[in-house]
Amino acid sequence: MIASREEPDEHEGRLRTLQALIASYSTPLTRYFRRRTASDQDVPDLVQEVFLRLSRIDDPSGIQERDSFIFVTAANVLRDRARRDKVRHEGASVPIDDYDLPGSDFAPDRVLEGRQAAERLRQVLEELPERTRDVFVLRILEGCKMADVARAMGISTRAAEKHQARALAHVAERLAAYYGD
Incomplete structure (x- = not known):
């Protein structure tokens, strides 16, 4: 078993603080990201990334000006995602699932006849x-x-x-x- 640096009471207090932040800020962050992203599919991941970054803070209960801190973190998450997408060229194509494409009217026998x-x-x-x-x-x-x-x-x-x-x-x-x- 790995020894924890935190005492059990500190860990529970930290967990409660994070749960309270999640309860308070999930909906506002969702609205924030929906207004700023092209795909609603990305919103839950972006919200989760904000809370992941908050979980890495030693004492989230000590955050001064929570609203400002959380939304600056959200802006940084967006900026980092945009930077990664630019490098990976994500968004350069549209998923085919987003289109209702008609089926091909070329029956296999017609394709074979054409090849012959x-x-x-x-x-x-x-x-x-x-x-x-x-x-x-x-x-x-x-x-x-x-x-x-x-x-x-x-x-x-x-x-x-x-x-x-x-x-x-x-x-x-x-x-x-x-x-x-």
Whole structure:
């Protein structure tokens, strides 16, 4: 058993003083923190932190100007929390629980069909010559302007247009054959 530095009577008196402070100041501190924090969820923790700091004082019954002392302590608790949050970047995101998000209307079978279609398109594009495939990818999939595609490929705009037309015809033919159109 660990020996206590305080006598039993001193400990009981200190405990009674802390209980009286908790009874007197819990509601005012709760109001204080609610007005100064963005999240009501943090309020009980902040109130508890004030009382924890008060419990570390050797003689809480000797506190002069209790109201002032307790609310200065509360302000320090807020300042310390803000400093910690800034370092940890807390509050940079909003908990997803705070939003009523609609469910996805993508059924698993639709997702699978989309993946299979993308794989088929990839296979069809691999059948194309590299330059024709690159023009198609840049123009259709990346959304680049034809002049930008031609410049990037080092070919004329007319040549890039011919490659795109060839790619489109090939893709349409192969996918129509696959889907039976």
